[in-house]
Amino acid sequence: MSDVARLAGVSIKTVSRVVNDEAGVHPATAERVLAAIERLGFRRNLSARNLRRGSSTGTLGVILEDVGNPFYSVLTRAVEEVARTQGRQVLTGSSDEDPGRERELALEFCARRVDGLIVVPAGMQHGYLVPEMQAGMPVVFVDRPAGDVVADTVLVDNIGGTADAVKHLAAQGHQRIAFFGDAPDIFTASERLRGFREGCARSGVRYGEDLVFMGPHTEAGVAELLERALGGPEPATAVVSGNNRITVHMLRALYGRPARPALVGFDDFELADLLNPPISVVQHDASMLGRAAAELLFARLEGDSSPPRRVVLPTRLVARGSGEVHP
Amino acid sequence: MSDVARLAGVSIKTVSRVVNDEAGVHPATAERVLAAIERLGFRRNLSARNLRRGSSTGTLGVILEDVGNPFYSVLTRAVEEVARTQGRQVLTGSSDEDPGRERELALEFCARRVDGLIVVPAGMQHGYLVPEMQAGMPVVFVDRPAGDVVADTVLVDNIGGTADAVKHLAAQGHQRIAFFGDAPDIFTASERLRGFREGCARSGVRYGEDLVFMGPHTEAGVAELLERALGGPEPATAVVSGNNRITVHMLRALYGRPARPALVGFDDFELADLLNPPISVVQHDASMLGRAAAELLFARLEGDSSPPRRVVLPTRLVARGSGEVHP
DNA sequence: CGCCCCGATGACAACGTTGTCTGGTTCCGG
DNA sequence: CCGGAACCAGACAACGTTGTCATCGGGGCG
Numbered sequence A, B: 001m002s003d004v005a006r007l008a009g010v011s012i013k014t015v016s017r018v019v020n021d022e023a024g025v026h027p028a029t030a031e032r033v034l035a036a037i038e039r040l041g042f043r044r045n046l047s048a049r050n051l052r053r054g055s056s057t058g059t060l061g062v063i064l065e066d067v068g069n070p071f072y073s074v075l076t077r078a079v080e081e082v083a084r085t086q087g088r089q090v091l092t093g094s095s096d097e098d099p100g101r102e103r104e105l106a107l108e109f110c111a112r113r114v115d116g117l118i119v120v121p122a123g124m125q126h127g128y129l130v131p132e133m134q135a136g137m138p139v140v141f142v143d144r145p146a147g148d149v150v151a152d153t154v155l156v157d158n159i160g161g162t163a164d165a166v167k168h169l170a171a172q173g174h175q176r177i178a179f180f181g182d183a184p185d186i187f188t189a190s191e192r193l194r195g196f197r198e199g200c201a202r203s204g205v206r207y208g209e210d211l212v213f214m215g216p217h218t219e220a221g222v223a224e225l226l227e228r229a230l231g232g233p234e235p236a237t238a239v240v241s242g243n244n245r246i247t248v249h250m251l252r253a254l255y256g257r258p259a260r261p262a263l264v265g266f267d268d269f270e271l272a273d274l275l276n277p278p279i280s281v282v283q284h285d286a287s288m289l290g291r292a293a294a295e296l297l298f299a300r301l302e303g304d305s306s307p308p309r310r311v312v313l314p315t316r317l318v319a320r321g322s323g324e325v326h327p
Numbered sequence C: 001c002g003c004c005c006c007g008a009t010g011a012c013a014a015c016g017t018t019g020t021c022t023g024g025t026t027c028c029g030g
Numbered sequence D: 001c002c003g004g005a006a007c008c009a010g011a012c013a014a015c016g017t018t019g020t021c022a023t024c025g026g027g028g029c030g
Helices: A002-008 A012-019 A027-040 A046-053 A070-085 A099-111 A127-134 A158-170 A187-203 A219-230 A244-254 A286-301 B002-008 B012-019 B027-040 B046-053 B070-085 B099-111 B127-134 B158-171 B187-203 B219-230 B244-254 B286-301
Strands: A059-064 A089-094 A116-119 A139-142 A152-156 A177-181 A212-214 A238-241 A262-266 A280-283 A310-313 A316-318 B059-064 B089-094 B116-119 B139-142 B152-156 B177-181 B212-214 B238-241 B262-266 B280-283 B310-313 B316-318
Touching: A002 A012, A002 A027, A012 A027, A046 B046, A059 A070, A059 A099, A070 A089, A070 A286, A070 B070, A070 B089, A089 A099, A089 B070, A099 A116, A099 A127, A116 A286, A127 A139, A139 A286, A152 A158, A152 A286, A158 A177, A158 A187, A158 A238, A158 A262, A158 A280, A158 A316, A177 A187, A177 A219, A177 A244, A187 A212, A212 A219, A219 A244, A238 A244, A244 A262, A286 A310, B002 B012, B002 B027, B012 B027, B059 B070, B059 B099, B070 B089, B070 B286, B089 B099, B099 B116, B099 B127, B116 B286, B127 B139, B139 B286, B152 B158, B152 B286, B158 B177, B158 B187, B158 B238, B158 B262, B158 B280, B158 B316, B177 B187, B177 B219, B177 B244, B187 B212, B212 B219, B219 B244, B238 B244, B244 B262, B286 B310
Parallel strands: A059 A089, A059 A116, A116 A139, A139 A152, A152 A310, A177 A212, A177 A238, A238 A262, A262 A280, B059 B089, B059 B116, B116 B139, B139 B152, B152 B310, B177 B212, B177 B238, B238 B262, B262 B280
Antiparallel strands: A089 B089, A280 A316, B280 B316
């Protein structure tokens, strides 16, 4: 900036005035300054500007499990979209479900003075965020609630969605329904299991521990447990899958098998409608999750200080016909 | 920081020494300072630190078409992974193929003094980056080359990949092969078309303008053109699709049709192997693209000043059997 | 002609840090 | 008992900006 000032024969303050479009600069002077800026390729340093003005940094931190996962990347995109209307940039970080990593990222973002944090919690301990939140950093948790702080949270209706899946299957006569889910210490997994159980109760389906399988996360693991669910004296005739990774593993395990159980998966995925048979799913909108979270965050930034809110977004059962396939 | 200093009864410099783990602070003093930091929830301001030290901001800018697109989100993840080993954070922005938006994002990132830029070009004019690059900002272009600057670029072998697809189809006896691609002003689209043409020449397949369809980007558009390709006196018996969006549109258009043309798609996609018939694809690795770009960038940051490089990553034809389905 | 006001510009401090240098103890060896 | 190292701690400036206030002409008005 001082280089520009020297070249234009003015003081740096005048340069500042020009780059900020402040009134009260003689057009001819402004001309000279602009020419100097152009010639030197000057670009003002936003960090210094924000430091001096005490204004926000214009950035948002987003912490999630894996940016590479389509579900989260769509969420990120939605956040970015909202941030853009506010002229803000988005910093992302993947925690890989590691609470330590999540914490590290969050504190790093705080040190960068992001205006707010959107977090898909990896662990159950978020006490480390308390000082930041007290200092005024708005934090919104998405997809799962925080462990031990009260804060704005956006969730999907895991229980209702899974119960709907059971209802859908029961309506088609299935009485032996298996459930495959993530490890039960993951919030969404235990909620969906609860929804499964409630759905069974509501739809008059006998619920049995022997048909609940939590935690397999490899294709081989899913295949093995599936074998167990479909064997035995009273085999399952239908399966509810707790998330799209498991659904896909399951599809591979079932591929080429003559008689397949009916299958309803939580989470939609591309091409589900083109498979044979098409897969029914409990659909929920990652994009809407992201938008809701971002909007909640911006409301806080604009001074909303009402008590923390918990938003639960609905799910939608998309029946694609797989349910009708009886073994 | 001055609050901490006051509470601990020391000068702010001593606080600085403690937070930076500098030697020469009495253990008892350090103890007091740490207690004060803890009590006040102090977190040092990284912007101010970087400003004062003149060091890098520890951030990278990534500009691509759409973070929500699985291809780019995997790329982003790979960049993040490399950045992490260097203790750097990633700022992302989606250009939506709008050159103006790309420029806006790039300049904004530069004003934030990111350490480097990874760009999937939206347009063909990148002259606006010249001053930044001269000022030492390393820029790596990914997936498509820059319009009018020479810089490091990472591409995939669009021509070879598409030619392979033609070869694969020709080897199975197809003589009438159609090509569906993006609008020809998109670099990858025109390259793949060129690969298609070269593949035809090399494999002895007659190339005809009447079987080339560039630019459809809706399902209806693809369906209509497909109708044309598969009708007429000399219908196509096989189709090469220029990217995975088109492949998916095509699959929907073909769904339920009794006789389907053989299909090879550029870009792999999840579940391609579970469709009936499974879809053969020209596979290329978004993750590798991202990693290569990030590594190139970091090499520049470490002072590598060799002439700009152009890296072309290979593609791999994954034959899944769709090619063998003759109409 | 003198006064005041206004338009244009600059000097200086401050944002939150850290590098440099200096001041003040303490402790050791001579 | 003194010189000087070793150790601690603070004062001050600077990073690149911008807010505040002061300065300096010139023109309009009484």
